[in-house]
Amino acid sequence: MINRLPSATVALGLSMSATAAAVAPPIQVAQLQSHTQRIYRSAAGSECKSVTDGFACVSVVAIEEGDWAGTIAQTRVEITETLHKDTGYEFRNVSCPVDDARLQVSQKAASLSVALNTDLADCTHIGEKVTFDPYSIEPYYFTGTIAVEGSWTHPGNQFKQNGITVQTDNIIGEQHRENCEYFGAWQMLSGGFSIQGEFHPFGTTDSSGDFSSDHCNNLIK
Numbered sequence: 177m178i179n180r181l182p183s184a185t186v187a188l189g190l191s192m193s194a195t196a197a198a199v200a201p202p203i204q205v206a207q208l209q210s211h212t213q214r215i216y217r218s219a220a221g222s223e224c225k226s227v228t229d230g231f232a233c234v235s236v237v238a239i240e241e242g243d244w245a246g247t248i249a250q251t252r253v254e255i256t257e258t259l260h261k262d263t264g265y266e267f268r269n270v271s272c273p274v275d276d277a278r279l280q281v282s283q284k285a286a287s288l289s290v291a292l293n294t295d296l297a298d299c300t301h302i303g304e305k306v307t308f309d310p311y312s313i314e315p316y317y318f319t320g321t322i323a324v325e326g327s328w329t330h331p332g333n334q335f336k337q338n339g340i341t342v343q344t345d346n347i348i349g350e351q352h353r354e355n356c357e358y359f360g361a362w363q364m365l366s367g368g369f370s371i372q373g374e375f376h377p378f379g380t381t382d383s384s385g386d387f388s389s390d391h392c393n394n395l396i397k
Contacts, residue, residue: 213394215242217279219286219328219387221369223376230261234376236324236369238279238288251276253292253324255371268303270294270318283336283359286387288326288369294318325370328378328387332363340395353395362386 222235235256243249254271270292278290294301294317305316338357345351364378364385378385 213242214392215240216390217241217281217388219279219281219288219326219385221326221328221364221376221378221383221385223380223383225382227259227261229263230259232260233258234371236288236326236371238274238290238326240276240279242276251279253278253288253290255292255318255322255324257371263309264305264307266303266305266316268301268316268318270299270301270322272296272299281387281389283334283361283389284329284331285367286326286328286361288324290324292322292324294320294322322372323370327367327369328361328364328385329367330365330379331361331386332365334361335359354392355395356390356392358388358390360386360388 217240218238220235220237222233224231224233233256237254238252239254240251241249251274252271253274254269256269257266259266272292272294273296274290274292278288280287293299301317303316303318304313306313336357336359338355340353340355343352362385364383366377366379367385368375368377368379368383369385370376376383
């Protein structure tokens with residue numbers, strides 16, 4: 177004997193199925209961007225050493241980002257100097273946009289060469305010079321054009337990873353897939369960086385250096 181569901185029950189089931197389909201649309205692999213690649217590259221170096229009655233630190237950071245629209249969203253170089261003594265301290269930092277071609281990053285090395293125009297309107301400045309006794313404080317900024325060079329070579333440690341990542345939006349029914357290759361390196365054994373001709377070598381107990389790259393391709397079905 178075959179049991180049959182009442183027609184009202186069948187209609188209710190069909191209605192619920194239709195509602196569920198409307199709430200959870202089938203996943204579509206969508207081209208969310210107009211370009212096929214995005215990138216992120218960076219290189220950084222620093223040195224801290226003892227001076228009379230204190231210590232001094234200097235660092236440089238370069239970052240290049242490329243968005244999915246196919247344009248370079250941001251390429252900036254930042255330099256920082258600090259000086260700490262018993263009588264007071266000095267601190268200044270500047271971050272400026274630069275031509276993206278000034279930063280080069282490969283799996284084995286990185287390089288930077290730029291004349292940093294700190295007077296550009298797009299630069300950001302912070303800094304101060306403080307004396308403890310008698311107490312005083314005054315602004316302390318980088319000014320003019322500053323030559324920044326860097327060479328990151330012979331890393332003591334390296335890391336590489338690649339694979340496909342999937343981001344799914346179950347609400348709107350879209351999925352974004354990309355194939356990314358990431359590599360990074362740190363503990364430079366040679367090379368170094370210079371600011372206004374003053375060289376700060378890597379490979380010492382006072383210094384550190386690293387660089388990285390993250391390159392992704394958009395996968396469209």
